[in-house]
Amino acid sequence: MTSSAVHNILFIELLGGIGDVLIALSAIQALARSHSQAQMTVLTLPPGGKLLESDPLITCVVYADRNNPRKSVEKLLASQNFDLIVSDTNYDGIEQVIQQSGALHCVTNLWREPPTNQLVSDRFIQILLAEKVIHRQAIAKIYLQLPLLKQQRAQAALCHYPRPLVFLIPDAGMSIKRWNPINFITLGKALRQAYGATLLIPVGADVEQATTIADGIGNNAYIFPRGELVDLAAALACASLIIAADTGPARIAAALNIPTIALFGPSWYGRYRQLQPHINLQGYPQCPERNPSNFTEQSCWYSGICPLQQRWENCVDDISPLDVFAAAESFLGVWGE
Known part of the structure; x- marks a missing residue:
C-alpha cells in the first residue's frame, strides 16, 4: 500500500487495559512512520489513551465509551473517512463495522494464529508487514513521550x-x-x-x-x-x-x-x-x-x-x-x- 494513497489512518484499541495500549504502540508508531504525511488517529479507552496524547506521531486520541465501544466506533466512522483502519479489537461486531466502513484497507484481526513464544507486539508487526501497510524500516523500539x-x-x-x-x-x-x-x-x-x-x-x-x-x-x-x-x-x-x-x-x-x-x-x-x-x-x-x-x-x-x-x-x-x-x-x- 503506497503512502501517497493514505491520508487518514485509524487505529482501534479497545481491549481495555493500560498494558494493551503499550503492546499496540509499536504497531501504531510503525504505521505513523510508514505514512509520515498521513493523519494518525487512535480510538481507545481511558486512562491508557492519556499516555498517547504527547506522542508526536499521533495526531489525535479519541476516547470511546467504555459502556458501548461499538457505538463509539460507529460514531467515529460516520463522522470521518479513513483510508486505512487497523484494529486489535473484534468483539461485539466491531470487526464487521470496520469492514463495512468503506476504507481502502482494513486489518481487523491482529490476534490471528499467535505463535506460543512470539511477543504479541512482534506478531502485530509481522501481520502488518504481511498486509503491506508498514515498511520494515519504520519498525523501531517503542518510546513513550511524556509531557x-x-x-x-x-x-x-x-x-x-x-x-x-x-x-x-x-x-x-x-x-x-x-x-x-x-x-x-x-x-x-x-x-x-x-x-x-x-x-x-x-x-x-x-x-x-x-x-x-x-x-x-x-x-x-x-x-x-x-x-x-x-x-x-x-x-x-x-x-x-x-x-x-x-x-x-x-x-x-x-x-x-x-x-x-x-x-x-x-x-x-x-x-x-x-x-x-x-x-x-x-x-x-x-x-x-x-x-x-x-x-x-x-x-x-x-x-x-x-x-x-x-x-x-x-x-x-x-x-x-x-x-x-x-x-x-x-x-x-x-x-x-
Missing part, C-alpha cells in the same frame, strides 16, 4: 528520596495476577537492608493493600498516592527499578527504559515479556492449565482461583522473594558496593 511539565514535577517531588528508588507495584487488574503482599514486604526489607533502598508503593484499586505493604516494610517505605496515570508514569521515569506483576505500570516503566522486573503468573512470558535488559520471572512455567495463546480462557482468569492443589493461592506466588532479590541485584549492585 515535559509532568516530568519536571515528578523530578521535583522525588529528588529528596535517597537512592536507589524502587517502586513496588502490587496492584493488578485481575486478582490472579497479584503477588502476595507478604512477598512484597519480605522483598522490600531485603532491598532496604542490602542497598539502603527507598521503597515507594503506588496506591492502586486497593488502598489497604499498599498501606499494609508500606507499614510491613517499615523504614524507607512510603505510599505513593493515587492520581492521574500520566503522573504515575512521570514518577516511574525517576525510578532506579520497578518491580511489578505483568501489568500496565510494568509496561510503562519498560517503555521509559527504566529497569523493570516483571512477575508472570497466568500470562505466559513468552508472549508478554519485556525485552532485555528487563527481567521476566515466570511462576510455575509447567502449569498444565496454561493456554499461552489466550490466557483469558484459563479457568483461573475470571475466578481468581488456581484449580491446582499447590502451596500457593496463585502461580505468581511460585516466584519467591529470593528469586526477585537475585534479579534485582543485577540492577542495584552498584549501590551495594
Whole structure:
C-alpha cells in the first residue's frame, strides 16, 4: 500500500487495559512512520489513551465509551473517512463495522494464529508487514513521550528520596495476577537492608493493600498516592527499578527504559515479556492449565482461583522473594558496593 494513497489512518484499541495500549504502540508508531504525511488517529479507552496524547506521531486520541465501544466506533466512522483502519479489537461486531466502513484497507484481526513464544507486539508487526501497510524500516523500539511539565514535577517531588528508588507495584487488574503482599514486604526489607533502598508503593484499586505493604516494610517505605496515570508514569521515569506483576505500570516503566522486573503468573512470558535488559520471572512455567495463546480462557482468569492443589493461592506466588532479590541485584549492585 503506497503512502501517497493514505491520508487518514485509524487505529482501534479497545481491549481495555493500560498494558494493551503499550503492546499496540509499536504497531501504531510503525504505521505513523510508514505514512509520515498521513493523519494518525487512535480510538481507545481511558486512562491508557492519556499516555498517547504527547506522542508526536499521533495526531489525535479519541476516547470511546467504555459502556458501548461499538457505538463509539460507529460514531467515529460516520463522522470521518479513513483510508486505512487497523484494529486489535473484534468483539461485539466491531470487526464487521470496520469492514463495512468503506476504507481502502482494513486489518481487523491482529490476534490471528499467535505463535506460543512470539511477543504479541512482534506478531502485530509481522501481520502488518504481511498486509503491506508498514515498511520494515519504520519498525523501531517503542518510546513513550511524556509531557515535559509532568516530568519536571515528578523530578521535583522525588529528588529528596535517597537512592536507589524502587517502586513496588502490587496492584493488578485481575486478582490472579497479584503477588502476595507478604512477598512484597519480605522483598522490600531485603532491598532496604542490602542497598539502603527507598521503597515507594503506588496506591492502586486497593488502598489497604499498599498501606499494609508500606507499614510491613517499615523504614524507607512510603505510599505513593493515587492520581492521574500520566503522573504515575512521570514518577516511574525517576525510578532506579520497578518491580511489578505483568501489568500496565510494568509496561510503562519498560517503555521509559527504566529497569523493570516483571512477575508472570497466568500470562505466559513468552508472549508478554519485556525485552532485555528487563527481567521476566515466570511462576510455575509447567502449569498444565496454561493456554499461552489466550490466557483469558484459563479457568483461573475470571475466578481468581488456581484449580491446582499447590502451596500457593496463585502461580505468581511460585516466584519467591529470593528469586526477585537475585534479579534485582543485577540492577542495584552498584549501590551495594
